[in-house]
Amino acid sequence: xxxxxxxxxxxxxxxxxxxxxxxxxxxxxxxxxxxxxxxxxxxxxxxxxxxxxxxxxxxxxxxxxxxxxxxxxxxxxxxxxxxxxxxxxxxxxxxxxxxxxxxxxxxxxxxxxx
Amino acid sequence: xxxxxxxxxxxxxxxxxxxxxxxxxxxxxxxxxxxxxxxxxxxxxxxxxxxxxxxxxxxxxxxxxxxxxxxxxxxxxxxxxxxxxxxxxxxxxxxxxxxxxxxxxxxxxxxx
Numbered sequence: 249x250x251x252x253x254x255x256x257x258x259x260x261x262x263x264x265x266x267x268x269x270x271x272x273x274x275x276x277x278x279x280x281x282x283x284x285x286x287x288x289x290x291x292x293x294x295x296x297x298x299x300x301x302x303x304x305x306x307x308x309x310x311x312x313x314x315x316x317x318x319x320x321x322x323x324x325x326x327x328x329x330x331x332x333x334x335x336x337x338x339x340x341x342x343x344x345x346x347x348x349x350x351x352x353x354x355x356x357x358x359x360x361x362x
Numbered sequence: 363x364x365x366x367x368x369x370x371x372x373x374x375x376x377x378x379x380x381x382x383x384x385x386x387x388x389x390x391x392x393x394x395x396x397x398x399x400x401x402x403x404x405x406x407x408x409x410x411x412x413x414x415x416x417x418x419x420x421x422x423x424x425x426x427x428x429x430x431x432x433x434x435x436x437x438x439x440x441x442x443x444x445x446x447x448x449x450x451x452x453x454x455x456x457x458x459x460x461x462x463x464x465x466x467x468x469x470x471x472x473x474x
Contacts, residue, residue: 249421254404280460291452291465292405299460337404341460348393348412348459349420352404 250275250342254353261328263362271338271353272320280341281321282350283312285334292337296323328360365389368453368466375440375447375473383438383469385453393458394436398422399450399468408451411436412459440471448473 251274261267273281279300284292298305298312298321305312309328314321325332335357339350366387375381385394393412397405407420411430425444430436436455440447450470454463 252404257402282462284465289468289470291454291467293465294462297462339405349395349407349410350405350463352397352406354402354404 249344250278250340250351252338252340252351252353254338254356256356257354258357258359260359260361263328263330263360265328267323267325267328267332267358267360269323269336269338269356269358270320271322271340272318273340273351274319275340275343276316276319277343278340279343280350281312281314282339283323284337284339284352286337286355287334295336325358328358330360330362333358333360366453366455366464366466368451368469370469371467373469373471375471377473378442380439380441381471383440383451383453383471385436385438385466387434387436387455387464387466389455389464390433391455391457391464392433393456394430395454395456395463396420396426396428396436396438397452397454399452405452408438447471 254271282297286292311324335355338353342349369384395410396408409428411417427439453466456463
């Protein structure tokens with residue numbers, strides 16, 4: 249079945265720097281790749297997503313890139329702010345479950361220091 | 363206010379007891395999901411339902427049961443057969459497969 253690997257597990261940056269989180273997936277039939285941000289004690293919230301027919305998507309300071317050939321996708325956060333500190337999860341749609349379910353990476357704890 | 367709610371926020375259970383976690387959504391979504399989250403782990407799928415009166419097992423369904431009698435409700439029962447039930451449980455919904463999943467605030471279950 250689908251497997252998603254996420255790196256790094258922790259990331260510390262200075263305010264204003266950029267942060268990059270990378271994920272790889274195993275099943276080339278996956279076609280939907282969301283990124284979620286989770287603050288302590290809360291449910292995850294979608295911050296950006298990308299589909300397999302698109303190579304890059306941007307939303308203000310956040311961008312996601314997808315390389316279907318290499319089966320990896322990355323989250324880029326520019327001009328980081330302390331409020332960006334949270335756990336970030338990547339996910340991929342699971343073709344083995346009718347594409348309905350998502351398989352999640354183990355998360356990256358991002359710390360932005362001012 | 364549209365959204366997805368979970369109750370209770372914190373739940374304590376004695377070993378050997380069954381407990382039911384509530385999940386309600388008023389987003390008119392067809393699909394609903396239950397995930398389990400352990401420290402340092404991603405979210406793992408327990409059960410999902412694509413439509414009323416139908417549901418499928420996820421990767422870690424053993425020791426759990428669900429029902430989907432109404433579109434807006436998808437309760438999860440943690441049975442005594444679940445050997446390690448202490449975790450943070452998250453419910454989500456979406457309009458269907460391959461679309462954004464909206465998450466509830468979660469229920470933290472602790473077995474005493």
